[in-house]
Amino acid sequence: MASSLHFLLLFSSLLYNFSIYQAKPFNPTDGLIFHVKKDVSTLQYVTEIHIGTPLLLSKLAVDLGGPFPWFNCAPSSSSRLVNKRSIQCLAAKPKTHQYQGSNKKCHIFTENRITQMAIQGDLVEDIMAINQVTDGSKTGSKSITTVDYNFQFSCAPMLLLNGLASGAKGMLGLGRTQMSLTSQISAQLSSKLQFIICLSSSNGVVLHENGHRSSNFRTKIPDSMIYTPLVNQVETPHEYVINLKSIKISGKKLSLGIEEGKIKLSTIVPYTTMESSIYATFTKAYEQTATSMNITRVSPVAPFGQCFSSRENDGTLVGPKVPAIDLVLQSEMVKWRIHGRNSMVQELLG
The missing domain is CATH 2.40.70.10 (Acid Proteases)
Known part of the structure; x- marks a missing residue:
């Protein structure tokens, strides 16, 4: 399913x-x-x-x-x-x-x-x-x-x-x-x-x-950009939905137990949400990969359940140096890569 x-x-x-x-x-x-x-x-x-x-x-x-x-x-x-x-x-x-x-x-x-x-x-x-x-x-x-x-x-x-x-x-x-x-x-x-x-x-x-x-505006968009088709949803025909074949963390595919999923694009949810069993698999694999990169996990800050220290993270041009997330869409050649800039939220400590 x-x-x-x-x-x-x-x-x-x-x-x-x-x-x-x-x-x-x-x-x-x-x-x-x-x-x-x-x-x-x-x-x-x-x-x-x-x-x-x-x-x-x-x-x-x-x-x-x-x-x-x-x-x-x-x-x-x-x-x-x-x-x-x-x-x-x-x-x-x-x-x-x-x-x-x-x-x-x-x-x-x-x-x-x-x-x-x-x-x-x-x-x-x-x-x-x-x-x-x-x-x-x-x-x-x-x-x-x-x-x-x-x-x-x-x-x-x-x-x-x-x-x-x-x-x-x-x-x-x-x-x-x-x-x-x-x-x-x-x-x-x-x-x-x-x-x-x-x-x-x-x-x-x-x-x-x-x-x-x-x-x-359009001339600023590269011709090499990869595109993916929208999916028609009977139950929510007004939404923008795309197919999801798999999720990878630092190039390693997660075992999610599903053949195919969906991604709904939204501007009204503040953060990405996942189905609970997918989230459990995702966070476990992400922590293991982060640990292998010598990234230290710290106490969570609501509403997040998994947080990491940025003290020893110098960062890169695409944000904090953390595991990259790939959303594989209609094929292995088409993926949405999420770097630290878009996967991490910085908590400012007083």
Whole structure:
């Protein structure tokens, strides 16, 4: 039977310098960008967008697998309720219930996927201002402008904000659905359904592009990068899942007792989680390998069960000198290597 791993999506950030200009018509060769920061208290990734008329700034927690965006909506003169019989309502897969009287609202099942609290919300459409990245390959300059689009999202009550980063007014759903923000952007721009998410331990970006290799961001991605396909999950079709063939520590394959597993990519879990039996095998093998490298184990610090001393660890360009973890994906030639920078959390002692 397949087991599941749950991985925080964590990559090194790419840095860019931008200038601010006045809004202008959207150029289909440009990209739309959301700047992301990591909240130090909750470890959630958050971004800011402007919604409604007048435009109000809203902080949102980024949910990679979220089925659609939802907010605690503020009064807006441009907001309108989506009718329950509309195509947009059908795409949102509203919660089935008995409508009464003249109620034409599109009610959808809205969930805070961090606290797993869910409640009924109303599907609405309103203006959203998004930063646009101008391709400056000819002039050598880059700029950000703002463009307005109409988007559908769920209006949820204040109660659903519990557990989000301080000041957050909702969640930015980027999942594999017709109503996710990425799908709505692609539909409005008649572009490919693809986007780039690049996160570090402190910041990052979510970028939507048309796939032009000449773009400023995409040219920074090496052509030699290894890719792996997404897996369709019947029970969670909106999530981003990839296959896992095996796990190796310092090149040695672990005996996990499974033929094939799954990895779910997430931005709403603070640390990697594993099924308990896999975790037990993993930590035992990791400690043995670390000990052979003269790395000393120390008392654990919550919420972690296995910690090591860094006093005699000089570190490397890829973080602390610790056993490398390889996630072998669809074949032995395709692997996700995790070095100390992304496998270790430093505990600062007072």
